[in-house]
Amino acid sequence: MRLSSLRLRLVVVFALVALVSAVAVSGIAYWINRDAVLTRAQNAALNDFRESLGENAGALPRTPACDAVQGAADTMAGSTQRYEVVLTAGQRDGSVCTASSDPEFSLGDVPDALRAAVARKRPLKGPNKAEYHMYWQRITLEGEPYLVSGAKVIGGGPTGYMFKSLAPERDDLNSLAWSLAIATALALIGSALLAQAAATTVLRPVQRLGDAARRLGEGKLDTRLRVSGTDELAELSRTFNDAAAALEKRVAELSAREESSRRFVADMSHELRTPMTAITAVTEVLEEEADSLDPMIAPAVKLVVSETRRLNDLVENLMEVTRFDAGTARLVLDDVDVADQVTACIDARAWLDAVELDADRGVMARLDPRRLDVILANLIGNALKHGGSPVRVSVRTGTSAAGEEELVVRVADNGPGIPEEVLPHVFDRFYKASASRPRSEGSGLGLSIAQENAHIHGGGITAENAPGGGAVFTLRLPRDAGRPAPEGDGGDADGGSGRTGPDGGADDGEAGR
Structure with a gap:
């Protein structure tokens, strides 16, 4: 669609600038707050899980009974961070005991890559002071966001996994997103209203200038603009008034000259008509007597007759032209x-x-x-x-x-x-x-x-x-x-x-x- 209206183009430009600015600011604000909210929740849960794992799972023997493992898992899940725990521990018979604080969560819910990273033993050299490290990952289970973390108790103890729901943080971020979207819409509406007001303020003088130029083009040379202020539009109005005054003066001079020329031609034609009538009558007589004239005089008489007729035609044509011009x-x-x-x-x-x-x-x-x-x-x-x-x-x-x-x-x-x-x-x-x-x-x-x-x-x-x-x-x-x-x-x-x-x-x- 062509934006032929300057007002419409100005409103669209204001709206686009406001939209881009609002979206950019809202996006930056959203991502900063999202990172802050998730980092805060994540760090709190991981730190609590690390301490609880050391206190509860670390106190178990190397080959604890399944009841003890289940008790440790339930105790760890009772943290104020409200997460669920899955513990695994080896048995004397070579089997593995798995205990979950909530039946909805199992070891199968832990991503394979995370389990492999938790179980990997790292050599003790350089800056590495521990054989096993804690790892975490954000996943989605049945449409809900979770923070999953795992660590192995140093010294061959149990391995623990934490499932921390991020639904409250998601809800908070959704509320923030809606608030930012509403703020963006309000900024867009406000920018459109501001653009309309600015367009009205800026374009009203331009419209008056256009109307004045149109009237000037229609021949109303006395058209002038009222000038107020010292801005660029005021200077443009002054320039228009000066140009209109100069044009009016010039047209008046040319009109006076043209009228004088027309009057001269008309007067000359009318003044010539009377003597031309008399001369034409004489030439008609001469033409009738041409055959009886001296052969030496006859060519001159014919030339006079011809030129008289030509001059008479010119006078008549000039009079006709002056009628059209007048x-x-x-x-x-x-x-x-x-x-x-x-x-x-x-x-x-x-x-x-x-x-x-x-x-x-x-x-x-x-x-x-x-x-x-x-x-x-x-x-x-x-x-x-x-x-x-x-x-x-x-x-x-x-x-x-x-x-x-x-x-x-x-x-x-x-x-x-x-x-x-x-x-x-x-x-x-x-x-x-x-x-x-x-x-x-x-x-x-x-x-x-x-x-x-x-x-x-x-x-x-x-x-x-x-x-x-x-x-x-x-x-x-x-x-x-x-x-x-x-x-x-x-x-x-x-x-x-x-x-x-x-x-x-x-x-x-x-x-x-």
Whole structure:
């Protein structure tokens, strides 16, 4: 499971540290107490058994009678240490007499390894001063823990074995283990509560910082944090406030500059429109009289007419761009038969012989007819100019990624395609793919205006190269553009003309082919 929450990770880390620490401390405490309890009980029993064996079994003759052996065993078992005794002694006839203070215990209960160690005679040399030694071992009999010890009386006397129950010590250690387990659980719960309190204390400023950053990202540049204290989080809040203030100031400066630039372009376009109207009227007169002019003057007149039309297109395009930038562009929606709209666009510009149309009649969409005409004119005109005929236009319907019905118009040309380094810039304003041809008949705004008109409908345009050659522009628009336009997009508030070419048609946009 992924721990995506910082609070949860902090609580888990605190709990793990507390758990490991508590378990380690409890384990160490348990083993220290266990060793102390068992050692104390063991030493007390062994010392008592050693003394009792010497006093009682050592007083017996070398070949004592079985009754005497039994009496010695019973006497030894009466010790305050509460252990049971098994004594063995050799008889004159060579037999062995075995006496037990409790019928439940016998010589067979003593481990073979312990009996062998007790019976082994050790040479008297070096630090060894006795032939026989006492040995002990912890065993389990019928589920109960016992301390078993054995020793042989020096001088050939009886051999004695002690069975000391360790059940009381086991019960005490179990109680200790339960107490330590409860303490560990309480430490774990306490650490979790402490981690929660620490997480709340530490993460509350972080959460406030995150909320402030989110509001700042949403454009609320006046967002500030309340700063208190002198710790690292307070310093971080001060840094955030300083950064937000600097950002607000910088954005205000850039917004003022951008607004000034937009106003300049809009004012310039409007100021140029009046003289351009007069110049256009004059050039139309000159064009009508071109055939009667002096042959030396006619080329100059044609150049003036051509450049005047180009300048007029540029002014109109600039005015259209300023509407989008100012957010004043609006849609004038109507129910449109898309196939009829494409046919009308092609026919109005005399492109019928150069365009192949693949569109079914009756495909209806609720769009702005004028803006759809601008988009189609720019895409088809661009394909004709840079790709060459025949240009193939197909109209299909489909489903968008959001599950909504959409209109898909593909414009494919028969040219060499668009260079890969140019593809990302085909919709940029005034972008020219080659510096060797800075002038063209287009303004360099056509494809940009087409993209803006697609955006205001809630759609978009993409450009790519077909596998077999040629460029393909794909227009995707919702079949019902009646929903609110995305913030920042727009169209003409009054549904103005928005012409992008001399015939209300296409501007090539310098697609770069």
